[in-house]
Amino acid sequence: MRQIRVLFVDDEPGLVKAVVKRLKLRNIVATGVTSSVDALRKTDEEEFDVAIIDVRMPDIGGLDVLRSLRQRHPAMEVVLLSGHGSVKNVEEGERLGAFEYLQKPVEIEELVEVIHKAADRRQGGGDE
Amino acid sequence: MSKPDAVRLREDGMALLGRTIAVHSHDVINAFNVISEMAGLQLDLLQEAAGGEPVDLVELEKICRQIRSYARSGDATVRSLNWVAHRFDDVNPEVEVGQTLAKAVTAAGHLLSVRRVSIALEAPDEQAFARVDPFLLAYAILLGLETLTFKSPRDKTVTVGWQPVPQGIEIAIESGEPVEPPLDREAVRARFELLLRELGGAIETLEGDARGERLVLTIPASRTPAGGVSETGKEVR
Numbered sequence: 001m002r003q004i005r006v007l008f009v010d011d012e013p014g015l016v017k018a019v020v021k022r023l024k025l026r027n028i029v030a031t032g033v034t035s036s037v038d039a040l041r042k043t044d045e046e047e048f049d050v051a052i053i054d055v056r057m058p059d060i061g062g063l064d065v066l067r068s069l070r071q072r073h074p075a076m077e078v079v080l081l082s083g084h085g086s087v088k089n090v091e092e093g094e095r096l097g098a099f100e101y102l103q104k105p106v107e108i109e110e111l112v113e114v115i116h117k118a119a120d121r122r123q124g125g126g127d128e
Numbered sequence: 129m130s131k132p133d134a135v136r137l138r139e140d141g142m143a144l145l146g147r148t149i150a151v152h153s154h155d156v157i158n159a160f161n162v163i164s165e166m167a168g169l170q171l172d173l174l175q176e177a178a179g180g181e182p183v184d185l186v187e188l189e190k191i192c193r194q195i196r197s198y199a200r201s202g203d204a205t206v207r208s209l210n211w212v213a214h215r216f217d218d219v220n221p222e223v224e225v226g227q228t229l230a231k232a233v234t235a236a237g238h239l240l241s242v243r244r245v246s247i248a249l250e251a252p253d254e255q256a257f258a259r260v261d262p263f264l265l266a267y268a269i270l271l272g273l274e275t276l277t278f279k280s281p282r283d284k285t286v287t288v289g290w291q292p293v294p295q296g297i298e299i300a301i302e303s304g305e306p307v308e309p310p311l312d313r314e315a316v317r318a319r320f321e322l323l324l325r326e327l328g329g330a331i332e333t334l335e336g337d338a339r340g341e342r343l344v345l346t347i348p349a350s351r352t353p354a355g356g357v358s359e360t361g362k363e364v365r
Contacts (some may be wrong), residue, residue: 012158012161014165014198015161018162018166018169020163021169022165022168022169022172025172025176088295104163106325108165108168108172125220
């Protein structure tokens with residue numbers, strides 16, 4: 001069975017490092033970046049099944065990254081993460097086609113479950 | 129100050145307080161999230177070790193140090209917010225300028241963290257005192273920093289410095305490079321007008337050159353390093 005490839009995007013390097021390591025320990029091929037620009041570059045260079053993106057990013061906001069990814073890589077599933085759940089952001093994320101909107105802190109097992117579900121949906125929808 | 133001005137200033141102050149609480153609490157939540165995730169990683173590694181995998185002591189030690197570093201960062205953020213909250217205890221208390229600016233710069237650093245600029249504080253090795261509302265002073269510093277970092281590139285450094293001058297305390301905010309778009313000096317003066325009326329200071333916007341822009345705020349000192357006493361800013365030795 002092919003391993004799931006995940007891109008984790010958050011501007012906090014410590015968080016990115018810890019989450020990426022924890023996902024790897026759970027047999028997920030995880031890559032982390034700390035800026036939206038790097039996230040867009042990385043998704044153009046490599047193929048990912050799921051991108052997990054923090055909504056509050058300093059350079060380009062997570063919702064704008066989602067918008068861009070929908071156009072550039074429509075088959076990739078996107079999970080949004082936020083430190084505080086703004087109803088407006090949740091609705092906008094849903095409207096733009098985010099697979100899920102999770103509020104931090106997320107238990108790693110919950111995150112892994114959502115990643116698996118998102119990857120299943122992507123496989124169902126076919127690869128890029 | 130006319131009533132509409134007072135209302136506007138109060139509203140601006142409340143808006144700033146709201147932003148301050150929002151950004152500081154976000155930073156604390158952020159520190160908690162990282163600590164939680166790193167503690168989770170420690171647990172993962174310990175569970176692996178319990179299952180027979182070799183223990184990576186170097187990695188565990190590194191994680192412990194990072195947890196401590198984020199705990200300290202969260203603590204500093206809460207202390208900064210606590211300082212802001214206590215600014216409302218007294219009306220125009222006498223404050224030590226260097227310490228107040230250091231706290232104001234820390235608070236502004238949180239508010240401007242999204243712009244990813246570095247703020248450096250340059251202060252003389254001496255004490256000076258002013259009878260000002262520290263919250264308004266912090267507000268003026270933030271406005272100055274915002275003005276000079278608008279649409280600035282990442283990792284730009286802005287410097288806040290102060291020194292005693294015959295007129296009182298001169299506080300200068302300098303951008304290390306030209307400001308884009310170029311400063312509209314009249315708009316900057318208008319933006320500061322209301323605050324300065326309350327602080328009792330004056331603002332000067334110096335012409336930018338290749339080294340950038342400089343905003344200078346001069347507030348009256350109540351006591352100076354040499355021991356002079358000045359309520360008017362004219363009697364400083």
